Amino acid sequence: MSKQQDTLYAEAGIKFAPAIARLAHAMERLPDQAAELEQDIHLELWRSFARFAGQCSLSTWVYRVAHNVAADHVGRQKRGMKTIPIDQIESLPARNDTERGFAESHAMDRVRHLLRSLPAVDAQVILLWLEGQSGSEISEITGLGSSAVSVRIHRAKAVIAGAFNPETQEGPDHE
């Protein structure tokens, strides 16, 4: 373990641990699976910092590793289920009975439910947008073109805004 690897890991922990926890809980419905995913992301981040040489910003690096590990983690289940692209979704899905036990807000549940039903690339863009990443940052992290990112953010706003703020159907513009 190099000192730089340790330093980068500590810095990433301070800046991104909450975002990674939110990602894990958005992608995995069961708490123990989410905790396992969170640990896997920490592990892969720590390993990856041995290869970090300033190829991109720390933020881009951390989000790339986190989202790729999450996609691998849920990939097996997602391949077996039918996902619906964000451009075909009109509104947030209703919370289903199995999720009623979780003491979380209705809106958060519905957003997480939506994210789990989307193809990986759509979910990645929307999660990064929810974390406050700009369109260009999302492009750099996901490798999607700016128009593909914009379309997804636009759709996400239309679908999610009402759940967070029923009085305004549009969230703040953030592309």
Place this chain on the structure above:
Amino acid sequence: MNNPPFPQWTAQNTDARFALPGAFAARSSKFERTIRRRNWFEYGAGALVIAGFASVAWLTASVATPIMTAAFIAAILGVAVLMFNLSRVGSNLERRPEQDCRTHLKAQIRHQHEALRSVSKWYLAPLVPGLALIHIARAYEASMRIGWVEAVIDVTPSAVFAAGVLLAVRWLNLRAADKLEAEIRELDQLA
């Protein structure tokens, strides 16, 4: 970074912390554990098949014709080659999760696509000599009792069934490869 559109979202899990690096020493990720489990399962199944053929070959060695013994040996070698190919073709890509998400996903899909597309070569072909020889040996042994015409008629159904299974496996894999190819095209369009 950073102007979250909905502060309610980023207000969650604010007390989260990274695990200490010391906890990683003996830990492998779920991905790695899944691959290890899959490899053990596949090698275990291969070992059972090899043991089955070997025991039949051993038990019938004194009464079977040399061609039948050769058929069992060919089948054992075929399964051994298949196991070797599984470890080579079925192994995973080098992990580079710091690639952008589209490139990472595309590399995974491309890897699976190539394995499925070439399934005839690395998975089915090693089994063909053993299966073919077993049917030839059965026909040869039967021909000594009932003649060649009756013997061929006798083994035809199982030969057709075996060929059908191989062709069905090939077709299913090629169909799955086509679906992955469509996914790759979709990902390319997003660049």
